[in-house]
Amino acid sequence: MLTKRIIPCLDVNAGRVVKGVNFIQLRDAGDPAELGRRYSEEGADELVFLDITASSDNRQTVRDMVRNVAREIFIPFTVGGGIRTVQDVQAILRAGADKVSLNTAAVENPKLVEQVAQEFGKQCVVVAIDAKRNGKSWNVFVKGGRQDTGLDALAWAEQVQELGAGEILLTSMDRDGTRAGYDLELTRAVSGRLNIPVIASGGAGSLESLADVFSRGNADAALAASIFHDKNYSVQDVKRYLQEKGIAVRM
């Protein structure tokens, strides 16, 4: 049986992991490769590295980081943030990433999703959707959540699946950073509408919230950042809890 995936997300600024990750005895708390390895050893199923560097002359730094991570960890990892062109994608994949995550660039140029899927295969195309509730539906936001596109999140998710997205990374902006639990309604709506996996993001808090996103939200994977970085729980703790609740995980 295919297991549900637990995916820690690490924010990277200029090649360094930011936000507190409280592993003990780290030689270098900001080293993406070392942190990635620790999470991998803890049982993480995949990793996401999100480049939040504001400056645009950061490309080489990101590629170097990807190369270093790929030499250290042997589970799949996705790189997102600032990827605008097929050339950007190619460089990230060649450096050793398994998947790229496209967000703003996909909205501005949906053909990019199609081109990347054709060139490198659907399996490496993750489309990130930042969704915010708007009455009974959800709107897609871009530019780090600052700009409302007016697009309906469900319709956009279907469109990118058609274009060749291999997975959706679905973030609830209403829940992001709150630890109040994932937006189960949003996750269930998108997952039910699509035939590709949905990674739920935004709102991870209690252990129950992680069980809920699978059992009630029908997510295929759950992404979390602060609960792991702050050491509220280890990946192992989460997986043990899920297993007790009858959710299939890789132990």
Place this chain on the structure above:
Amino acid sequence: MQMESETVVIIDYGAGNLASVQNALDKLGAKWSVSSNPAEIRAAKRIIFPGVGSFGSMMERLRERKLDAAIRDAIASGTPFLGICLGMQALFESSEESPGVKGLGVLEGEVVKFQKGKVPQVGWNEVKARGNGALKSGYFYFVNSYYCRPKEQKIVAATTDYFGEFASVVSAANVMAVQYHPEKSGRAGMEFLQRWLEGPVADGGSSSC
């Protein structure tokens, strides 16, 4: 973990991102080279064939480079051969992904599409080894929309359940092929690769499957 081993030739047919396999072999201390040269494939002591892309485009690229015949010859001469993902599917006769395109036909059977669940299957699934050979059961990372349906059950070395059982590992004489990505399957994957690397080398005379 430095191993006393012959160089592994990784087949490059111009489609793939080979970095993951190279990194995994580096980590295990194995020597490797990348080749798209039929003569080098025929002379190889050990071959890994990681496949990516679509079945049809892979076969076209293999034929353009005359790698199809080289792979068949290498396998027939007894060279230990590991096919990964699409590199497993290539060994069979045909695939629903690209009707009318002939596979390498080293193994009898066809490649068919998943009919249930989300497609592709993405994530970690359980590989259940049959018998008590060198293959170990465990969780491995899969990304596949298609799976192999061998004609002969006896070559099925392990199965996996995705809305029904499918052959996740086949093994016949010097040929081993896996639907999952050992190079992305953490410790279980690295151990699998290491055991394969430590397995018997070509004896130059044995026939294949």
